[in-house]
Amino acid sequence: MLRSVTSIGANAEEATAAQSRKDFIHKIAIAAKEARETEYWLRYLDRFTMTTISVSNYLIEIEHILNIITKIIKTSQEDTIK
Template sequence: MDTNQTVAKKSKQFAIHVMKLVEHLRKNKRPYFIIDQVGRSGTSIGANVMEAEHAITQKEFLQKMYIAYKESNETLYWLELLFESGYVAPEGYQRLYTECNEIEKMLSAITKTMAEKIKRSGAL
């Protein structure tokens, strides 16, 4: 399985975990504005990876993967806020943070590799 397929699988699984977190937090009447933010950014990672998988050009692929990378950064921020505010338990936070951080690292490697490939081809 190549890295792109792996990140697609992991980001989809992460999106499911984020959806469950959002559902849990909504049931407990937590701060909706942050719940909405983490829900959007956490599920957007996988959506952008899927869009990248169907990109027509290498530049489009890079753009979508970079957006997914930025969404993973944003998601880590919202998770930190939820944890530091006491809305997410340490165990749940650590699991989600580790999962998202791993995806972020994969996306960073993918975007760096693709940017170099495009640069070498003279298309960037």
């Protein structure tokens, strides 16, 4: 989980230095995939009670992050079409 959660920010940061809009969309889409993987691991931890901490707030936060990244992708794709 540590790998996927830290990869979200790393890929988003990489996207800021993209060489083209297509490259930006590709890199930010990778960040979205990593966010989905993080969400999977959080649900897994929650379902199988593998931790003593509550992960419900983290699930809410990762959902917000996914919504933001998805909006960035959609807006970037729309700007490409125009």
